Amino acid sequence: MLSPAGFVDEEYLQVFKVHTTFGIVRVQPSEPDETGAILYELTGAARGTVHVTASHDPRQWDRFDAVRVSLGSANDTFSETAEPLPRIRGRAYTGKVVHLPARGHEPAEWATQWVSGPEGRSAGPRTAEGISAVMVAAGEHYRGRADLLTLRQRARRQETPKLVQWLRDIIASNTAEEASLNANAARHRADAAMCTAMWWTAARWLLVTPDPVLLLLLAGGRDTIADRACIGPALAQVSADIALDVHRVGDRYRRELVGLAPRSRSGVAAPC
Structure with a gap:
């Protein structure tokens, strides 16, 4: 995060680990871009990129309190899935999860939209579980930033x-x-x-x-x-x-x- 003096807050750039069904994945956050998005580089049991951004709530488009996580380097709501896609044992995967805030009687939740493997086939249950865990971990890291409101405003624009x-x-x-x-x-x-x-x-x-x-x-x-x-x-x-x-x-x-x-x-x- 950039402070008013322009220095990078190293806390949000530290590598963290995610234990998955296919091994340990190390996740390296980048600095946020002008759209409010952050790229998370994956190494270890999975290699590739995860794109995380604040986004509109699909249940109410004028509220920007959702967080959307896409496999690859782009928000797949507005563009094609982009490399580098996460790869596990050489196989590329695409997918998306969205954090939906609480609304009325509906609790907040991470909703898995889909996780697909090679040739668009659905990923196996254990693989999908592990990839979803990586996406949620990146999304929670994003949601925990002190500048989340600023990122939401950038995403709104x-x-x-x-x-x-x-x-x-x-x-x-x-x-x-x-x-x-x-x-x-x-x-x-x-x-x-x-x-x-x-x-x-x-x-x-x-x-x-x-x-x-x-x-x-x-x-x-x-x-x-x-x-x-x-x-x-x-x-x-x-x-x-x-x-x-x-x-x-x-x-x-x-x-x-x-x-x-x-x-x-x-x-x-x-x-x-």
């Missing part, structure tokens, strides 16, 4: 433009889906109203002029006007209910966009 664009795209798609569902509900209501009117008109004609054709119009059965008059309101309600759910999801995304967009325009660092 780095991720916000991309998150804002993603949210705008999601909101646009969400809005289009909501409009389509509401239009579908309106079509079902209109069809039901038309079929109801037709059925009663045919019933009144039948009282005046008994006609087999009118009897056919008034008959029940699949896709008849009686059927459409009965099920149309129910189908309309189903579409309307789904549209309401879509709207609620959209509201959440819109709130998160409001939480991100002003900071992206002003560049002012905000609390995480």
